[in-house]
Amino acid sequence: MYPNPASDVVTIASPNAAVTMVEVRDIRGRLILNKAVTSQNVTTINVASLDSALYLVTITTDSGSITSRLIIE
Numbered sequence: 001m002y003p004n005p006a007s008d009v010v011t012i013a014s015p016n017a018a019v020t021m022v023e024v025r026d027i028r029g030r031l032i033l034n035k036a037v038t039s040q041n042v043t044t045i046n047v048a049s050l051d052s053a054l055y056l057v058t059i060t061t062d063s064g065s066i067t068s069r070l071i072i073e
Helices: none
Strands: 009-013 019-026 031-040 042-046 053-061 064-072
Touching: 009 053, 019 042, 031 042
Parallel strands: none
Antiparallel strands: 009 042, 019 031, 019 053, 053 064
């Protein structure tokens, strides 16, 4: 996931498995953004409308999921 910190668009790349879902939650766990992806290894999400804060991004792939922190400036 790059760039991090970001201000407008974030690219999510998974070299080994296809990305199927991306969820962005605020620090309290509330769902802010949800994007279904049609099995691509690289996808982008537009975060320009999000406030400056720390967010948790859950990336789901064919082989599992991972949650990472994302800083929006």
